[in-house]
Amino acid sequence: MSLAVGRINLVRGWPAPDLLPVHHLSAAAQRVLSDPSIYEPALQYGDDLGYRPLREALSDWLSTHYNVSRDPDRICISGGASQNIACILQSFTDPAYTRAIWMVAPCYHLACTIFRDAGFEGRIRGFSEDEEGIDLVELEEGIKKVDEQQQAVTSPKLFKDAGQYHKFYRHVVYVVPTSANPSGKTMSLRRRKDLVTLARKYDALVICDDVYDFLQWPLHGSAENLERPEMRLPRLCDIDLGMGQAPEDTRGFGYAVSNGSFSKIAGPGIRTGWLEGSKAFSFGLSQTGSTMSGGSPSQFCASILAELLQTGNLQTHLSKIIRPTLQRRHRLLMEAFHERLAPLGVECRESSLPNGTSYGGYFVWLTLPKDMPSRLVAEVALHKENLIVGNGAMFEVHGNNNGKHHNFNRHIRLTFAYVSEDELVEGVQRLRNVIQRIRHKPQQYVDQKLGLPDNLLETSK
Structure with a gap:
């Protein structure tokens, strides 16, 4: 045709x-499968937090890019960004306690179903995008209105027990801060800071799909590096960490998490991603029932991706090809x-x-x-x-x-x-x-x- x-x-x-990166993936898989010290643990059930070598390699890479302290214990491996949202909702929300889900409009539309599946049908609310990424005034007005309505309602019995490793948030805010889908907009630094401040004020968890952070380029000049400051804006989870632990956050879960994925840079079929947040949040996420039963999502693929990062081949593929x-x-x-x-x-x-x-x-x-x-x-x-x-x-x-x-x-x-x-x-x-x-x-x-x-x-x- x-x-x-x-x-x-x-x-x-x-x-x-x-x-x-087909050839790099093939070479990494061969290296993994030729070394019993790697493939034996990689083909077995893994740690709840995820394959340690990948967490180490990710921490090296991310800390260098974002200019933050290296800490593998802030990272939890996931089965991709979408699955990770579902796990976050399982562990850190309760439909009887969490009042609303807030999504910037226009939104990544397929996330709506994930929130509905978690019991939030009828409580998904949109707020406007502006030139700097989000309309914070509209968001805060919406949250205030919901809180005022809920104060007059007798709280029903919770569906879940938060237990030792989780907490339930009053609100969830879902955003794509960098190169948003669909608009392509990037949230400004001041909007990022103000959104974290707002989240702390209203006990909201900000879930950030940071899947495009490494897929940026200058309009003019070489695309091989990300040296320009506007392409290295701090993640909201790093801003939250930099503010210090809030007095009311006694267990240190924090108010913003970074949802990362290899789908756009190594292939969606890899089904591997990561969360970075506070240590308490990352560990709590790893205690989600399906993760504990399954023994780390994407254990084998994580071993291949660890090889790609350790050798620098994925970073090179990003800068030279993608x-x-x-x-x-x-x-x-x-x-x-x-x-x-x-x-x-x-x-x-x-x-x-x-x-x-x-x-x-x-x-x-x-x-x-x-x-x-x-x-x-x-x-x-x-x-x-x-x-x-x-x-x-x-x-x-x-x-x-x-x-x-x-x-x-x-x-x-x-x-x-x-x-x-x-x-x-x-x-x-x-x-x-x-x-x-x-x-x-x-x-x-x-x-x-x-x-x-x-x-x-x-x-x-």
Whole structure:
């Protein structure tokens, strides 16, 4: 099938096959499986906190990048970022005690189901994103309102016992601080500090998906390193640690955790990630029942990733292959945008921070002209141009019960990480064709009711 008629998927948030460190993974697996001192423990049940050599290697890498003290005991290995959110909710929330889940809108939409599965149906609330990442005024007003309503309610019996190693938080705030999915925005330093302060004030746990921190690059110049300060902003967990233990946090769990993952840098199929937080929180997370029974998530894959980090091969692959490739594809997308979409009135943020000099992640967030509903654009793109794009409604906070509807009916998310460079440019041209089609005969396409497939969400991570 020729490029002109072949399907182009600009919604799939996967790493392209040519970004995967296949040869490094193969070599590391061979080294692991050739040494009994490594493969015997790697193929058995592991420590609850996770494979110690990976925790050591991660601590070396992360402490150097973020300029924080090295401490492997702050790290707990997970089975990936999504599974880790579920484990956090199992151990550190109770549906009868935890009052609300707060998600920035637009959001990483597939996280909504994780929160619903944990018993928070009807208590997921969205709050707005602003130019610096999040609208803290709106968030605090929402939390105050919920707290005032709950004070008049008799507390029901808890479903769980927090026990010795856990505590339950009153609120949970979920954010992607760096190169957010879908908007590409990075939360400013002052917003990060203020969010931690707010979390301490209202007994909230901030879960930060820090999965794009190492996937940033300058708009101009080499993408091989992350030397610019705006690409090395402190994580919220480090800000929280730097503030010292809060008086009311008697057991030292803290109020912010970093949810990391190898999915975007070594492959989603690796199913391995990590949490970094306080020692008490990391150990408490390791005492989640499924982890204790399973003996460390991803034990064998963790041994391979430890090899990749210890040899420096993963770091080299990131600096030499992944970041330059993403930088080049993002640049191609933006050039095509300026040439083919901007003249039609489409807008796009070009740097992660306001007036910044860098970008990162996998996605760009387009704002369509006022007369162009994004769902209609997505429908026409699929049925008339064989192009898949993410319409804005997909990234609303599903089940939002905040009393305020965040409407993204003029927004489109495109990914530049998965498709080839030729397909990327061709995809932008097809999107241009769609906008021109609709403008020429808008009612024709509205009346057709083309529809979108029900499983579109599944490919849009």
